[in-house]
Amino acid sequence: MLEFWNSDVGRVALGGVIAVSGQLVATLLAWLKEARFAAAKKRKDAEYLAMRLVLTLDSLVGACYNAVHDPLMTNNEGIVESSVSDPTLTLPTDGDYKALPRNLMYQILSIPNRLDDIKEGLAATSEDSFPPDFWEYYEYREEHFAKLGLKALELVDALCRQYKIPTPERPKHYTPRESFEEVLFKIKRAQRERCERNTELVARLKA
Numbered sequence: 169m170l171e172f173w174n175s176d177v178g179r180v181a182l183g184g185v186i187a188v189s190g191q192l193v194a195t196l197l198a199w200l201k202e203a204r205f206a207a208a209k210k211r212k213d214a215e216y217l218a219m220r221l222v223l224t225l226d227s228l229v230g231a232c233y234n235a236v237h238d239p240l241m242t243n244n245e246g247i248v249e250s251s252v253s254d255p256t257l258t259l260p261t262d263g264d265y266k267a268l269p270r271n272l273m274y275q276i277l278s279i280p281n282r283l284d285d286i287k288e289g290l291a292a293t294s295e296d297s298f299p300p301d302f303w304e305y306y307e308y309r310e311e312h313f314a315k316l317g318l319k320a321l322e323l324v325d326a327l328c329r330q331y332k333i334p335t336p337e338r339p340k341h342y343t344p345r346e347s348f349e350e351v352l353f354k355i356k357r358a359q360r361e362r363c364e365r366n367t368e369l370v371a372r373l374k375a
Contacts, residue, residue, distance in 0.1 A: 210267050217263035218331040221276060224259060225320045225327075226336045228279075231255035232317030233344045236310050236351055248301045254290070255313060257283055272326055275319075282319065286312045311355045314348040321345050 238252040257280055265273050290309060297305035321344060328335050338344075 214267035
C-alpha cells in the first residue's frame with residue numbers, strides 16, 4: 169500500500185483525495201454557517217414575536233379585568249346594563265408562529281376561539297336571563313372572562329420564561345391573577361349554595 173502512494177499514480181490519487189476532502193470540508197463549513205445563521209434568525213424572529221404577544225396578551229388581561237369588575241349601571245327603566253365593553257383580541261398577523269414551541273403556539277392561536285366561545289355563551293345565556301338584573305348573564309360574563317384572563321396570564325408567563333422577557337410591570341394595586349381567582353372562588357361558592365338550596369327545595373316538595 170505504501171508503495172502505491174509513493175508511485176506517480178498514488179500521488180495523483182492522493183492529490184485527488186485531498187482536493188475532494190477539502191471541498192467536502194468547505195461545503196460542510198458553509199452548511200454549518202448557514203444552519204447557525206438560520207437558527208439564530210429563527211430565534212430572533214421568535215423573540216420578537218414573543219415580545220409582541222406578551223404586550224397583546226397583557227392588554228387582554230387588562231380588558232378581562234375591566235369586564236370582570238364592570239361597575240354595572242341601572243338605566244332610567246331600572247334595567248341593569250354593562251358600562252364596559254367585552255374584551256377583544258387581535259393577534260399579530262405578520263409573525264412566524266411556527267418559530268414558537270408547538271404547545272405554546274397552539275395555546276396562543278386558540279385564544280381567539282376561546283373568546284368567540286365566550287361570546288356565543290353570552291348570547292345563549294342572555295336568552296335565559298331576565299330583567300331587571302340579568303344576573304345569570306353577568307355571572308357568566310364574570311366567570312368566563314376571569315378564566316380567560318388567567319389563561320392569558322399563564323401564556324404571558326410562559327413566553328417570558330421561554331424567551332427571557334421581563335414580565336410586564338403593574339401597579340401594586342393591580343393584581344389581576346389574585347383578583348380573577350377571588351372572583352372565581354366567589355362565583356363557585358354562590359353556585360354551590362344555589363345548588364344546595366335547590367336540592368333542599370326539591371326535597372321539601374317531595375316530602
